[in-house]
Amino acid sequence: MIVNRKYYFVWILPILLALTSCEDVIDINLDEGTPQLAVDAFITNEMKTQTISLSITSPYFENSASPRATGATVKLIDGFTAQEYLFTDVTNNGLYNWTPSISEQLTVGNIYTLSITYDGEQYQAQSILNPTPPIDSISVLYRDAEPPNYPETGYYASLYAFDIAGRPDFYWIKTYLNGQFNNSPGSILISQDGAFEGDASDGLLFIPPIRESITPFGTVYNEGDSLKVEIMSLNFNTYAFLGIAQSQLSNAGLFAEPPVNVPTNIFNVDTTSEVLAIGWFNMGAVSADGITIQP
Amino acid sequence: MNFRNNIFEVTNDVSGLRKTFLISFFAFFSVLFAFSQQKYSISGYIKDVETGETLIGATVYIKELQTGTAANVYGFYSLTVPEGSYTLVYTFIGFDEVTKQIELTEDIKINLEMQESSSTLDEVVISSEGDRPNVKNVEMSVSKLDIKTIEKIPALLGEVDVIRSIQLLPGVSTVGEGSSGFNVRGGAIDQNLILLDEAPVYNSSHLFGFFSVFNPDAVSNVKLIKGGIPSTYGGRLSSILDVRMKEGNSKKFAGEGGVGVIFSRLALEGPIIKNKASFIVAARRSYIDILAKPFLKGDLKDSKFYFYDLTAKVNATLNDNNRLFLSGYFGRDVFGADFGFNWGNSTVTLRWNHVFNKKLFFNATAFYSNYDYRLEVGDDTEGFNWKSRIINYSIKPEFTWYANPNNTVKFGGQSLLYNFVPGTASFSSGGVSNDISLPDKYALESSVYVSNEQKVGALITLQYGVRQSFYQYLGESVIYEFNDPEPGMRKMVTNIDSFEQWETINTYNNFEPRFSVKYQLNEVSSIKASYNRMAQYIHLISNTTASTPLDVWTPSTNNIKPQIADQVALGYFRNFGENDDYETSVETYHKWLQNQIDYIDGASLLLNPFLEGDLLNAKGRAYGVEFYVKKNTGKLNGWISYTLARTERKVDGINQGNWYANRFDKLHNFNIVGNYDFSKYVTFSASFVFSTGTPATFPTNRIELQGYIIPHNSEYKRNNYRIPPYHRLDLSVTLYRKKENPKNESNWVFSLYNTYGRRNPFSIYFQQNEDNPQVTEAVRYSILGTVVVAATYNFKF
Structure with a gap:
């Protein structure tokens, strides 16, 4: 179970006080x-334009952007229609783009294959495109600081959406403040069925800790901020991948799980090859809603 | 179904061994009956004259025959020897020696009460030949701590603690401050059988491991067995921590207690019927919550964080041949603010001692043990509540037959019914609730055992025995069969089957031979060797660095096999000095472990009905050397222990299938404990610990993905680094206020924990710099970064 940071904070507090x-x-x-x-x-x-980024991993403490992987052939293949979509790197910076035309809408429920040829090796990955639920609404409440759960005074936003009933669903909830994706380290917000792990909350309204977590812990929104929220569907493996990434990127203190490598779903087609790629491929559906914070 | 055919697979591979063993076993037994001639027994109980407390391990020695025995855990002893006139010498450390002349012409009963030495410990002369138990007893890999020794060790926040004290002994380690439990000879924390008056305690810690559940005021005796485990014990692989509670003063009413920084304690004891029945009640409660209240605001105002425990015992001597004991422990840790979180153990033990005749002692124990936790957030509209527990019911009859001075036979059995409640839970959101409870699991673990301690000539003592354990995984249950994916990947369900209440789903049997031998080299030194096989049918599911109160116990199932360990140990024991001033030992061991539980990366462990699909089956091995020097006498006393050890694992799908260091592996572990009795009124104590840092997996590379920088080890190595070493110095001074009546003495303990404020890393983690996410850094996380100063006042009346 991924313990929400707010609640976690309270557990650990007595120890902080004592020691x-x-x-x-x-x-x-x-x-x-x-x-x-x-x-x-x-x-x-x-x-809209879809981007696949290819880079080369660099030493962990190399404190600059990793080298880009250019000159690759990148294709997305629809497993149902066999239609291929080519991603191209026109600016030669390792960002491979494809902009769908009106007739090229990707289909929920289909399985897609990513094919990459780079430096003489061919890699493949697969992902199903799962559905995502609509966002019912985003509400905003002004509240005075009330530590530990609400350490700041200001606007707190909540996300209202219902989980899709009858199936296990995995979501990545992303927030954008004034158009800027909030990728502050450790803020990956993922959810199973609108709750934490397990299919406990199938079909329910997203539970309060998830609901409220679109206001990152320790922050508030200000008047005039524009807030956009996306729910991106994941498949189970992507959810596990992001869960491991999340625990790598944030420290849970005393009860942390020892770090392990994030897995990859990018495989070399030649299974005998010693050259391995890493990274992740996920097909997702997105629902979005946005508001401007005002009294 | 195929797994039903595998019932005896664990047994089969040792059946040859079993046959050989049984034959030799009965050969030994025939010796017992070989020389029947006119002999008589001397038997009785040995107690403290002041309190009536049993003196566990007090020895009786017959000078003329140069043979003797020790009182068992109920204070009972029995010796059968040919008729004659003898000099009996009764000894117990810290007590005045008692000598008795007897004419043995018939069975006699001697119930002896011994007087605590009035002199301080440094003047005690241990010269009796019947003593020197560390060298002369067959048992090895055993540490006994009496409560007086424990009280002298400088303690965290001035509070004497049993578990923190045993962590200073050779072969025992811990992953760091704030971690529950302890590791013995490379074993996991769930491999310690922690017994409080014979009932197992599933979570031995309060406050996330800072304190243990044992109230020192109610503890009489602590024994840790790390190897050569006799067949009377079973069910865990690595150690037995046998904690015995005081019986209560049967002579007069008495009390003791203490006032400390974190909690206060009070224990009351006294006779119910003088010399016949007595009680002890001991309680503790922490009060940091009360002290902190004025400083808390907002939501935290209603914060609760405290623990309490109550330990109680009554005993009654019905007549010379019958005694009854009823003891219980009830403890709880409570945390809460706008949520509730609490956990605790409770145990109840009922025991009946019966002396059938001078040679045959019988004890029957029945116990109930419960560990549970609850987590509640919100309410029925918006919230989550979760309860989990493990309940045990057990009966355990045991006979001790004092056949003759050269043979003491124990035999008995145990039946233990487990009820696992992995989770009763519901989830509510927007006024709608989902019940996500997992079904209960049931299992029955039964065993029969026999062992004999046999003296062969003057130099050799043997202890040999067998334990046969039978395990049944019982319905009602829904069971899953899983596919066999690539190693390290999640297994998927291929078949589901359901079973009725009490229907046997799955059976495992294990034959567990135990053997120890001592060879006396000379009066002051001996060599000992031992072998034991242990089987463990329950498993703690935890993949965090430190175990948490939320960890779930699971039985062996059709998918989870029982854990098995084989251990061999060899030791050299020698005492030095005129009065056995120094006890020393060197022991080496090697342990092989099967069916250890490991986890796939990203495993989901809580409230997961398909948990078994996320588990991996690992092999383990642990080996090491332990050095121990203890100074018993003089103003300066204490011990030094050093352990050089390895503990490793091997599992398909992790570390490319190669051996890797266990997460609690520590190559070096050095402890020194010293007490200096400056005067009758002042004692200084110090302890220093040093150990290698625990292993950790550190990245080599960075992956840029979705705006995050994710650490990655491109060589797929597990535990390829060590966090920096752990070391700590603790100091304390105890000031005694002597009263005319020594039973009324009081003392002040002032202590410094982590004296030089070392920031011992609990873990190292990697993160992006908050201000510049492009920059990555390694962060040391320490549970304790400063010195902790404390004062405690202890009193007796």
Whole structure:
């Protein structure tokens, strides 16, 4: 179970009061790794330009953008219609784009294959395109600071949506503040059936911790902010992938799970090849809603 | 169904071994009956004259025959020897020696009460030849701590603690502050059988592991068995922590207690009927919540965080041959604000001692043990509530037959019914609730055992025995069969089957031989060796670094096989000094473990009906050397222990199928505990611990994905790094206020924990810099970053 940070905070508090836990940045020498092709392919069925980013992994403490992987052939194939969509890197910076035409709407329920040829190796990945529920509404409430759950005074937003009943669903809830995707480390907000792990909340309204988590913990919205929320559908494997990434990117303190590598669903077609790629491919449907914060 | 045919698979591979063992076993037994001639028994109980407390392990020695025995855990002893006139010497550490001349012409009963030495410990002369148990007893890999020793060790926040004390012994380690439980000889924390008056305690910690559930005021005796485990014990792989509660003063009313920074304690004891029946009640409660209240605002105003426990026992001596004991423990940790979270153990033990005749002692124990936790957030409209528990019911008869001075035979059995409640839970949102409870699981673990401790000549003592355990996984249950995917991947359900209440789903049997031998090299030194096989049918499901109160126990099922361990150990024991001033030992061990539970990456462990699909079956191995030097006498006393050890795992799908260090592996583990009795009124104590950091998986590369920088180890190594070493110095001074009556003494304990404020890392994690997400950094997380100062006042009346 992924414990919501707010509740987590309360659990750990007594210990903080009694004793003093502390965190500090330290120097560590890490082993040298092998550079690998890293695939970042979160494709949606929205009728707008879709991008797949290919890069080469660099040493963990290399504090600059990773080198780009250019010159690859990138294709998306519909497993039902066998139709192929070609992604091209026109600016030669490892960003491979495809803009669907009116007749090229991707279909919920179909399985898609991603095919990448790079540096003499061919890689493939598969993902089903799952449905996503509509957003009912976003509500906003002004409240005074009430630690620990509401440490700041300001506007708190809540997301109202119903989980799709009768099936396990996996969602990635993304927020955009004034057009800017909130990718602050550790803020990956994923949900099964509008709740935490397990199919407990099948068909229910997204539960309060999920509902309220579109206001990232420790922040508030201000008057005039424009807030956009997306619910992107995932498949189970993507949910697990993001769950592991989430625990890698945030520290749960005393009860942290020891870090493990994120998995990959990008496989070399030649299973005997020693050249392996990493990264993730997911097909998602997106529902979105937005508001401007006003009293 | 195919798994039903596998019932005896675990047994089969040892059946040859079993045959050999049984034959030799009965050969040994025939020795017992070989020389029947006119012999008489000396038997009785050994107690403390002041309190009437049983003196566990007090020894009786017959000078003329150079043979003797020790009182069992109920204080009973029996010796059968040819008729004659003898000098009996009764000894117990810290008590005045008692000598008795007897003419043995018939069976006699000697109930002895011994007087605690008035002199301080440094003047006690341990010279009796019947003593020197560390060298002379066949048992090895055993640590006994009496409560007086535990009280002297500098403690966190001034509070004496049983579990934190045993962590200073060789072969015992922990992953860090705030972690529940302890690791023995490379075993996981669920592999320790923690017994409080014979009832198992499933979560031995309060406040996430900072304190243990044992109230020192109610504890009389603590024994940790790490190897050469006798066949009377079973059910866990790595150790037995046998904690015995005081019986209560049967002579007069008495009390003791303490006032500390975190909690206060009070224990009352006294006779119900003088010398016949007595009671003890001991309670503790923490009060940080009360102290913190004025500083809390908002939602936190209603915060609850405290723990309490109550330990109680009554005993009655019905007549010379019958005694009854009833003991119980009830404890709870409570956390809450706008949510509720609490957990606790309760145990009840009923025991009946019966002396059938001078040679045959019988004890029957029945116990109930319960561990449960609850988590509640919100209400029926918007919320979540979850309860989980594990309940045990057990009966355990045991006979001890004091056949002759050279043979002491124990035999008995145990039947243990488990009821696992993995989760009664419901989820509500928008006024609609979903019940997501998982069904209960039932299992019955039964065993029969026999063991004999046999002296062969003057130099050799053997202890050999067998334990046969039978395990049934019982309905009512829905069971799953899974496919066999690539190693390390989630298994998918291929078949579902359901079973009626009490229907046997699955059976496992294990033959568990146990063997120990001691060879006396000379008066002050011996060599000991042992082998034991242990089977464990229950498993703690946890993939966090430190175990949490939310961890779930699961039985062995059609998919989860029982854990098995084989351990061999070899040791050299030697005492030095005129008065056995120094006890020393070197022990080496090797342990092989089968069917260890590991987890797929991203495993879902809580409230997951298909949990078994996320588990991996691992092999384990652990080996090491333990050095121990203890100084018993003089103003300066204490011990030094050093353990050099490895514990590793191997599982398909992790670390490319190669052996890797367990998450609690520590190569070096060094402890030193010293007490300096400056005067009658002042004792200084210090302890220093040093251990290698626990292993961790550190990244090599960074993956840029969706605007995040994700750490990645491109070589797929598990536990390829060590976090920096752990070391800590604790100091304390105890100031005694002596009264005319020593029973009324009081003391102040002032302590410094983590004296030089070392920031011992609990873990190292990696993150993007908050201000510049392009920059990545390693962060050291310490549970405790400063020195902790505390004062405690302890009193007796």
